[in-house]
Amino acid sequence: MQMTAGEKEAREVAAKSDTNREIFLPPERQRVKDGGKPHVSAKNFSIFYGDFEAVKKVNADILSKYVTAIIGPSGCGKSTFLRAINRMNDLIPSCYTTGTIMFDGEDIYGRFTDEVQLRKKIGMVFQKPNPFPKSIFDNIAYGPRLHGVNDKKTLEEIVEKSLLKAALWDEVKDRLDRNALGLSGGQQQRLCVARTLAVEPEILLLDEPTSALDPKATAKIEDLIEELRGSYTILIVTHNMQQASRVSDYTMFYYEGDLVEYAPTKQLFTNPRDQVTEDYITGRFS
Amino acid sequence: MSKSTTGSAARSSASSGRVKTIDIVNKGLKSRYRKEKRFRVYGLLSIIASAVFLAFLLSSIVFNGYSAFLQTYIKLDVPVKTGMINEQNPRRSDFQGIIKAAIRDYFPDVTERKDTRELYSIFSSGAAFQLREKVLKNPPEGDTTISLWVPADDDVDMLMKGHMKRDVPESERRLSDKQLRWIEKLETDKRIEKRFNTTFFTAGDSREPELAGIWGAVKGSFYTMIVTLVLSFPIGIAAAVYLEEFAPKNIATDFIEVNINNLAAVPSIVFGLLGLAVFLNFFGMPRSTPLVGGIVLMLMTLPTIIIASRAALKAVPPSIREAALGVGSSKLQVITGHVLPLALPGMLTGTIIGMAQALGETAPLLMIGMVAFIVDIPGGFTDPAAVMPVQIYLWADSPERAFVERTSAAIMVLLAFLVSMNAVAVIMRKRFERRW
Numbered sequence: 001m002q003m004t005a006g007e008k009e010a011r012e013v014a015a016k017s018d019t020n021r022e023i024f025l026p027p028e029r030q031r032v033k034d035g036g037k038p039h040v041s042a043k044n045f046s047i048f049y050g051d052f053e054a055v056k057k058v059n060a061d062i063l064s065k066y067v068t069a070i071i072g073p074s075g076c077g078k079s080t081f082l083r084a085i086n087r088m089n090d091l092i093p094s095c096y097t098t099g100t101i102m103f104d105g106e107d108i109y110g111r112f113t114d115e116v117q118l119r120k121k122i123g124m125v126f127q128k129p130n131p132f133p134k135s136i137f138d139n140i141a142y143g144p145r146l147h148g149v150n151d152k153k154t155l156e157e158i159v160e161k162s163l164l165k166a167a168l169w170d171e172v173k174d175r176l177d178r179n180a181l182g183l184s185g186g187q188q189q190r191l192c193v194a195r196t197l198a199v200e201p202e203i204l205l206l207d208e209p210t211s212a213l214d215p216k217a218t219a220k221i222e223d224l225i226e227e228l229r230g231s232y233t234i235l236i237v238t239h240n241m242q243q244a245s246r247v248s249d250y251t252m253f254y255y256e257g258d259l260v261e262y263a264p265t266k267q268l269f270t271n272p273r274d275q276v277t278e279d280y281i282t283g284r285f286s
Numbered sequence: 287m288s289k290s291t292t293g294s295a296a297r298s299s300a301s302s303g304r305v306k307t308i309d310i311v312n313k314g315l316k317s318r319y320r321k322e323k324r325f326r327v328y329g330l331l332s333i334i335a336s337a338v339f340l341a342f343l344l345s346s347i348v349f350n351g352y353s354a355f356l357q358t359y360i361k362l363d364v365p366v367k368t369g370m371i372n373e374q375n376p377r378r379s380d381f382q383g384i385i386k387a388a389i390r391d392y393f394p395d396v397t398e399r400k401d402t403r404e405l406y407s408i409f410s411s412g413a414a415f416q417l418r419e420k421v422l423k424n425p426p427e428g429d430t431t432i433s434l435w436v437p438a439d440d441d442v443d444m445l446m447k448g449h450m451k452r453d454v455p456e457s458e459r460r461l462s463d464k465q466l467r468w469i470e471k472l473e474t475d476k477r478i479e480k481r482f483n484t485t486f487f488t489a490g491d492s493r494e495p496e497l498a499g500i501w502g503a504v505k506g507s508f509y510t511m512i513v514t515l516v517l518s519f520p521i522g523i524a525a526a527v528y529l530e531e532f533a534p535k536n537i538a539t540d541f542i543e544v545n546i547n548n549l550a551a552v553p554s555i556v557f558g559l560l561g562l563a564v565f566l567n568f569f570g571m572p573r574s575t576p577l578v579g580g581i582v583l584m585l586m587t588l589p590t591i592i593i594a595s596r597a598a599l600k601a602v603p604p605s606i607r608e609a610a611l612g613v614g615s616s617k618l619q620v621i622t623g624h625v626l627p628l629a630l631p632g633m634l635t636g637t638i639i640g641m642a643q644a645l646g647e648t649a650p651l652l653m654i655g656m657v658a659f660i661v662d663i664p665g666g667f668t669d670p671a672a673v674m675p676v677q678i679y680l681w682a683d684s685p686e687r688a689f690v691e692r693t694s695a696a697i698m699v700l701l702a703f704l705v706s707m708n709a710v711a712v713i714m715r716k717r718f719e720r721r722w
Contacts, residue, residue, distance in 0.1 A: 088608065093535055120614035130605035132624065142623075143613035192609070199613050 032230040035065030039203060039233045040085055040108075044099035047080050047089065054080045056257040057099065062203075067225060067234040069248035069265065071241060073280065076254040078237050082205050084108075085235070086122035087115045103203075120147060123196035124205040128212050129188035131180035131195070136172050139180045139191060143199035158198050166194035167224050186217020193224060204228065206236040210243065222247050241281055245269050253277045347701075351694025357483035357496060358438040358446040360409060360472060364388040364417060367429045376422060381414040385436075393468060404465055410437040412485075412497045437485065438478065440495040440688035442469060446480060449687055486695065490663045491677065495688030498681070500699050502663040506576055506656075506671030507645060507703065509664060513580020514587055514644050519637055521584075522591030526633070529592070530599040531621055550589035557586045558653030566654060574655040574670040582650045587640035594636020598629040631715045638711040645704055648675045674700040 038061035047055040055077040062068050070078040080089065087108060089095045101108045108118060120143075131139050140159040141149075149155055159176070163169040168190045172183070180191055189209055196204060206225070210218040225234060225247045238244050244251050244265065251265045253274075261268060261277045272278045364384060372379040386406060390396070396405050413436035420432060437443075441460045444450045456463050472478040489499025533539045561582035565571045571578050602625050610620040651657065657676050664671035672680070674696065681693040 086612070088611065091604075091607070091611075116614050116616050119611060124608075124612040126605060126608055126612070128605055130603075130609040132606065132609060133628070142610075146613065146615055146619060195609075195613060 032065045035063065035230065037064045038062065039064035040101065040103050042099070042101045045084075045101045046098045047077070047084050048096050048098070049092065050094040054257055055084070055254075058259045060252065060259055060262050062233060062235060063250065064202075064233045065230050066249040067229050067236065067247055068250040068252060069244035070235065070237045070252045070254060071239070071244050071280075072252075072254035072260075074239075077257045078252075078254045079207055081254070082207055082235055082237050083124075085203070085205060086119045086124055088124065090115065120199050121201055122203040122205060123199060123201035124207065125189070125192050125196055125209050127208040129185055129192055131183070131188050131191050133179065133181055135177045136180050136183070136191065137176040140195050140198045143195060147199060162194040162198040165197050165228070166190045167220065167227065168194055184217070186213050186220055189213060189217065189221060190224065193221075197228075201232065203233040203235065206234065208237050208239060211239060218243070241269070253280065255280070347694045347697050351691055351696075351698050353447050353449075354486060354691040354695035355483050356447070356480045357485065358443040359435040359479060359481050360438050360442075361477040362388055362392070362409070362413065362434050362436050364432045364434055365391065365429070366421070366426050366432055371421060371425070376425060377418070379418075379421070381418045381421070382411075385409070385413045385417060393471075396468075401464065404462060405468060408439055408442055408465055408468060410439050410494060410496045412437050412494065435481070437496045440686055442478075443496055444687050445469065446478070447691075449691075486692070490661045491659060491672065491680070492661060493659075495684075495686050495692060498689075498692060500674070500677060500692075500696050502660065503672045503674045503677035503696070504699065504703065506579075506660075506664050507673040507700075509576035509667050509671065510579045510583065510673055511641060511645060511707070513576055513667060514583045515637075515641060517581065517584040518587045518591055518640065522588050522637070522640075523595050523633055525588075526592045526595030526599060527621060527626070530596050531617070531625070546589050546592055550593060553649070554586050554647055555649040555653065557582050558650030560585065561650060562653040572668050572670075574658050574660070575668050576664065576671050576673075577667045578654050579651050579656050579671075579673065580667075582654060583644040583647060586647065586650060587644050590640035590643065591633070591636050594639065595629065595633040598632025598636070599625060601632060602628045627718070630718045634711055634715045634718070638708055641707065641711075642704055645673075645707065646675050646700070648673075648679055651676055674703065 040062040042058045042060050045055065045058045046053055058081065070082060072078045083089045084097060084101065085103070085108065089097075097109055103118070103122065107113060132142060134142070137159055140162050141155045144155060144158050149158065160169060160173075163172065168187060171187060172178075172191075180188065183191060189212075193204075193209075210221050213221065222243065225236065228234060229247075229249075236244075236248065248265045251261075251263065251268045252259055253261045253268065253272075253276075255276050261272060261274045263273070268277065269281055272281060278284075362385070365388060366384065370379065370384055386402075389405060389409060390402065393405055396402055413434070416434060416436055417432065420434065426432065438446070441450070442465075445452070445461060445466075450459055450461065452459075452466060461469075469478065485497060486499045488501050489497060490502030492498040529539065529543065533542075561578060565578050565581055566573055571581075606624050606628065607620055610624050615623065648657075651673060655670075656672060657680065658670065658672070659680065660670050660672050662669070678693055678696045678700065681689045681696060
């Protein structure tokens with residue numbers, strides 16, 4: 001069996017990070033500069049809702065600056081896993097975790113980890129667009145203001161930069177003072193992305209970001225993910241397998257709380273190793 | 287059960303050839319529409335019934351009470367001569383005597399002692415106060431005649447308003463034939479007429495209906511409500527926010543929750559007993575004052591505000607919390623920046639309901655001495671005061687016929703107070719809603 005240089009590197013990375021999964025980097029032309037380091041790494045990481053183990057002993061490294069898609073049937077634990085990364089599950093009283101999950105070498109659930117700081121670094125965009133009932137400008141400026149930026153000029157720069165990154169600037173630049181709830185669903189979702197980008201996170205968690213959008217808006221969000229690839233580590237939960245194969249470099253397949261398969265997207269969709277994965281991606285699922 | 291019917295329907299359709307589902311639907315459709323129609327009629331009927339009751343209530347109050355806004359006054363020319371007014375201390379002059387002399391001047395043919403007493407009783411005892419006020423304001427120089435419109439006695443007032451009949455035998459009315467004749471003389475001289483009753487809106491309570499006013503009770507209610515609002519709104523909201531957002535879910539918080547829900551249903555007089563025992567007896571706060579009344583009503587209002595505020599907090603969509611947390615807000619920032627502004631309209635609604643309840647409450651105030659007969663208009667939170675519902679209760683209890691219309695008029699004032707209080711709250715709520 002022949003290995004490319006990238007695969008070798010990935011194997012080394014995997015060996016160093018102590019995970020039992022083999023990880024492959026994508027072919028050379030898709031490689032991202034400075035990417036591929038384990039950004040988030042889970043070790044025997046389980047998530048419980050009371051007695052129910054929603055995510056079972058996951059071992060995986062999320063590689064930096066790549067797009068990782070998480071797929072799987074409803075209730076398989078993919079959203080739970082995603083929300084665990086920035087501790088959104090803390091809102092659910094009965095939820096607790098075992099094992100460790102590290103972010104940049106720091107235990108996310110460690111005793112001294114500050115979740116506010118963590119969430120600044122790990123931004124999240126939700127299934128349903130959820131802009132604040134404020135003006136477009138205030139929506140974007142909200143995060144930076146929280147973190148102490150009050151200078152009007154700096155804020156204006158941040159707002160413009162974030163909206164440009166989220167490919168929304170041209171559509172809203174003349175009506176920044178309008179209420180964000182007046183935007184269309186797709187625009188609202190891009191606004192949410194821009195709002196998250198405004199606090200300059202390192203990781204972007206997208207929880208089914210296009211499930212409430214029409215195909216046109218979905219295409220825009222996908223283009224946006226393509227734009228951001230290489231600048232941020234992106235995790236996207238999706239029900240749409242075409243979307244996963246279009247936008248992601250890696251794909252995780254969850255089934256009943258187990259991380260069944262984690263591989264480069266192309267490999268997972270063309271040559272899955274696991275029978276369950278194959279059944280799922282070919283639609284032969286009962 | 288529904289399963290078995292569909293099962294039998296399927297079997298029967300199988301036996302009688304092909305019965306389409308749409309036929310079954312069509313068959314049931316008529317009765318479904320009938321049911322819906324019936325339901326709508328029930329709803330409409332209940333609306334109409336309540337509207338009729340409300341209209342009846344309001345019209346009977348207005349019909350009984352509108353005449354209280356008018357009062358019969360009699361014009362009296364009062365000759366004031368030097369020496370009548372006490373030079374050193376004009377306050378202590380015999381104004382009653384001056385008025386009586388003026389009355390005797392006007393009716394020179396009344397001489398007998400018994401008759402003069404009857405004559406005097408046509409006029410209200412307020413006439414002397416009116417004269418005193420006028421004299422103290424501009425002291426007369428030399429001999430002058432002061433022309434005054436003085437209030438008539440409440441019996442005369444009732445006669446003028448038609449509540450007392452003139453053509454019944456003397457023994458069946460409160461005014462004698464002689465008094466009627468004097469009143470007729472005043473009428474022919476155009477010295478008696480009904481005028482707008484300013485006293486009702488400016489005076490405190492009185493044993494004389496023509497001198498009684500609602501203003502003391504309005505101010506008492508106002509001060510009491512201020513105390514209630516200032517205490518219950520922040521405490522209620524802080525408690526609701528803590529219970530909803532911060533409190534751990536355990537037996538202690540469950541216990542607190544059950545108790546708050548129960549407190550909302552406790553008879554209000556119990557809060558009065560509590561106020562008597564704790565605030566008056568233990569803390570020694572001043573009796574009959576808006577301060578104590580407001581605190582007792584605050585206790586009564588708190589559960590309402592807390593329950594409504596918690597419901598409003600629960601109704602804030604979780605997506606907003608997630609959005610705010612997602613960009614790195616702390617818990618407090620999420621609450622003050624997003625949750626509270628969105629929940630505020632609902633909280634204000636709860637506060638309106640609680641305050642309206644408190645405004646109409648008499649039972650807890652009985653216990654802390656706010657049912658006393660208080661003539662003075664309260665000037666602050668620690669002056670003895672009555673509140674409007676108590677005033678209404680006191681007047682409804684009074685035997686004089688003139689208090690009947692004043693009771694209804696006081697109810698109108700209470701309703702106006704309530705409506706304006708609610709209007710302020712609604713305007714505030716609208717403003718907060720628009721901002722968001």
